[in-house]
Amino acid sequence: MENHNSKEVQAVYKQLLEAWNNRDARGMADLFTEDGESIGFDGSQSIGRGEIFLHLEPIFINHPTARFISKVKEVYFLSSEVALLRAIAGMIPPNQSDINPKVNTHQTLVVVxxxxxxxxxxxxxxxxxxxxxxxxxxxxxxxxxxxL
Structure with missing residues (x-):
């Protein structure tokens, strides 16, 4: 059932990927709760907005990052103020137009x-x-x- 809250939850996810695609570490970090947690593709764990920012900023400074393309598979409400979003995502390397299948990912968000x-x-x-x-x-x- 697509409801208003589902659209709001999906909007947060879209903002997260847009911030990544724009190489905006502050924009990404600010989408998290004060004690929010990010577990990266390589298993690295960052807890809190400050740590998330400090983890992301050197990635964007030192690496030409690939762009995400994604598809939301499910938004599930655990309560009226807690939701789980599941998506699949692919990455398009810099200066390319196709997805690199080696880095496809499942992305999961818990939003409050x-x-x-x-x-x-x-x-x-x-x-x-x-x-x-x-x-x-x-x-x-x-x-x-x-x-695409």
Whole structure:
């Protein structure tokens, strides 16, 4: 059921990926609660807006980062003020136009409504490598390519 709150939750996720795609560490960090947590693609864990910013800023300064393209698969409300968003995402390397299937990912957000605004409590970025099942990588890549 698509409701108003679902759209608000999806908007926070969209802002998160837009901030990444714009290489905006402060913009990303500010979407989190004060004690929010980010678990990156490589398993690195950052807790709190300040730490999230300090983790992201050197990545954007020192690396030409790939752009995310994503598809929300589900928004599930645990309560009226806590929601879980699940999405799949692919990355388009700099100066390229196609997804790199090696870095497809499942993205999960837990968002909470505080003082009328949805904020990220947890963002987890899990590699979707499907070891030994290349057809699943291909299936996810094809689903994401439809968005290009």
């Amino acid at each position: 409504k505080k003082e009328g605004n949805w904020r990220i409590q947890l963002f987890q970025n899990t590699p979707a490598q499907f070891h030994g099942r290349p057809e699943l990588v291909e299936q996810m890549t094809d689903e994401l390519r439809e968005l």
